Amino acid sequence: MVAKPEELMQYLRSQDSDTKLRAVRDIKNQVIGNKNKKLSFIKLGAVPQVMELLASETSESKLLVQCAATVGSFAYGLDDGVKAILDSGGVTPLLKTLSSNDESVVEAGVRSLKMIYQSPLAPKAMIFSLDALQRLVQLLSSENRGVAEVAARVLARCCESQEQQNAIACAGGLESLLGLLASIEQTRQEAAVDALAALTAGNRAIAQQVLQHAGVVDRVISLLKQRNPQTRFLACTCLTTLSTLDDMPALAQPSTSSADVESAGQSVQRAVLPVLVKLLGEAGVKDQVPRVLSRLIAMPPGASDSQKEYYVQLHSAATDADAIGKLVTFLHDDKSSPQLLQGTLSALATLCEQREDCRSQLIKARVLPRIVRALDDADSQVRAAACSCVRSLSRSVKSLRNSLVEANVADPLLRLLTDAEPAVVNMASAAICNLVLDFSPFKDVVLQGGCIPKLVELSGAMDSDLRLNAIWALQNLAFKAASEVKKSLMQAMPWSTVAPLLDDHQLEVQEKTLSLLRNMCHGKPADTRQVLDWSDHELLPVLIKKLRGPSAAPPKIKVQAVITVVNVAGTGSEAEKEAVMASGVPRLISALLLDPAEEVRANAAWIVINLCQKGDEFPGAADRVQSLRDLGIEAELQRVLHKDAEVLNVVERVKTAIALFKRSS
């Protein structure tokens, strides 16, 4: 016979300790695994009653054990239970049980905490107060295997910020967890890797500390073979973090495939990849897998050529394992959580960034409408990931022309340029860069949507990534743009806003700004004339300043500057050619012909070619040839011809230039 809830509630208030103990135990037994019972006891006010007993100084150990277990049961899998606990004093009484002299009380307390901390509502910060943290860390080394494992699970749920991670590590948590990982028991290893994955996520310093302990990586790798998908997933998460550090030490058993050239981190990534891709099909963990996958395969900014090649191979391995096919199912599923969507879109964005075959596979899967819908998702991380997916899909002439045409990506992206979340604006502006290109079917829509003033505004942003995206988009927009488009750009962007970008502390911003000017002067003679007016005739002096820079200056800046001069001399009419002659450019040509960068040398020759081109429309050509000859440029060209004999693009241009001098003599 089972006592009625109302009766049990009365017994809880009894003065007799045995009655109370029985009542608590009966309540616990009734609510375990029964959501309705939990709810009805919560309604009757059982939680504050039990919490009171738990907090009471006079309660005996047996009662404390039962109270702790009951509180945990109320919290397990039920947010209302957790709320009721928080409303009646929170976890403080439970944290106190950790300091009990009675081991059974400690065990019951920590188990109860584990159940509460599975809820996102749990007060994570509380364990960092009192000496609870110290106790939890001590428990990691407990002789009682259950206690150590449970303590690790509690700590694993309390790593939401770097401060929390650092506090746990400073309290000795890291060492103890590594000790737990070295245990021969699987459940303890699993709990340890859970906590290690959480402790190292996004925390470089702790991850580096982990790597200083020999054998850790091998131990975690061995967990990749466990049957439990959750364990495999946590091992993957942990290894993903560790493998992206530069100083990953060599493994005890290096993988046999080209281990001599491959870094240890890369071998680990190759080991993790197939496990993660397989986990995409595991219902229990799939929500979190794509996000980790996207971190694993993401190419770090500034990757070297050999790194790029490695990542392309890694992406091939992922697509060979049908990662795209599996990820796509999450997009087709309307019940996918925001976390799952964000991870999926990020992973797909990475896979499609470099490879046309991936782009066409994704397009063929007919998920474009879903991606476009995700651009308007309520979750800002989903919106940002959707933007980066669109960006990846638009990274070739072919896909831009063919694949994206049917989807209306332009309107939502334009809206996102004013999103409240800076990360979304950043990703949206990056995607816009591709949509404004000459051959983009969206160019007109984007222009009519008023993107020029918006991009100009963003080009003055404090955030340097945002500035780069904005000026990048303007550069692309000006490429082969119609004269009217150039005009509206000049109207929206006074020269006073261009000038600071030419001296931006980020060299890439300088480079793109020069490239914008280069495109502005690539078109009709009238365009170039207007650009010179727009700059109040500052353009040539600015370019000369960039070209006079030390020879150690980044070649990319000089290349853009020299080609802008080529374009002014090439598209301009006589007046612009004379302006170039009157500037300091002719005196610089000899130096440019000797520049270490091949592209600068070749384009120095193009300047000469454009200035010396003969014809009825160029009455001043003969005089210009003479002036350049007087500056010794013909002789310099002859020298370059011999010096650069191996460099085709220089030799070819120089030959053309020399021929123009000969014809004039």
Add this chain to the structure above:
Amino acid sequence: MPINTRRPVRDAEESENHPLALAATLQHLRQLRELRVERERRTQHLSGEAAFCQDEFQRFEVEPEAQDSEVSDADGQDFAAPLQPCSYLSAGQAWAGRQRVSRSSASRDEDWAVIVRLQECDLPCGYVCGTMCAMNVPSAKSSVITFWEGEIIDNVHNTFVTSKWGAKVETDWKHWEQFSAFTPLHREVMRSGGRSSKLRDNGFVFMRWKEKQFLNAGDDCGLTIAGFYYICLNRQTGSIEGLYYDSASTPYQRLNLKPMCEGGQGHSFGHFEFR
């Protein structure tokens, strides 16, 4: 993919969704008959070479390593040296010229103005793409624009052997050898599985351009994109010679293009980058 030299080329082309090159589908019976006669004539002409080409073909089959090797062949020839950049091979570069049939009997129906625009050039990957605009095509009402993708012959990603689009090995030789710039490379290319160690320092860049789709017209516009172009770019002058191949179209259609200075009166270079 080995080419079945016995199989009618037409079958291979029909299996392609968008075969290539802008050429007139001759609509009049007279022209169709002429076409058939021409095809027969070519088949007879080729039969003399068949045994030789078959030999060549088998050489490629038994030497897959030679095809795949990234570094060098047995003679120590360096095939992997990347091509050198060329100012004309940059996105935005345009060329203007004509496509015409080189036979003296050619009708004026097979002669029109062409503008080609390069939209993407990835030299390290041997990839180019762009558009081709055919103007004043007698059988078409307005200009016809197609999108094409191209392969740069660089030994690594692409060799002189086409192995697709209905081109047999002998088709390749017959077309490449029409370019005088190919003559100095001919022997080595035949010996080395379609590769040449002289590409890096060569004054010419060889490519294949394959039209993929009509951009402003339907498939009924009177032109076909079933074939493809063999292309030879003169690095010094920027001029381009092309030869169209499609077994169903009039043979020896030639493309002659000169670099354009669009809008301006000299050379200028635009620039974009995908983000």
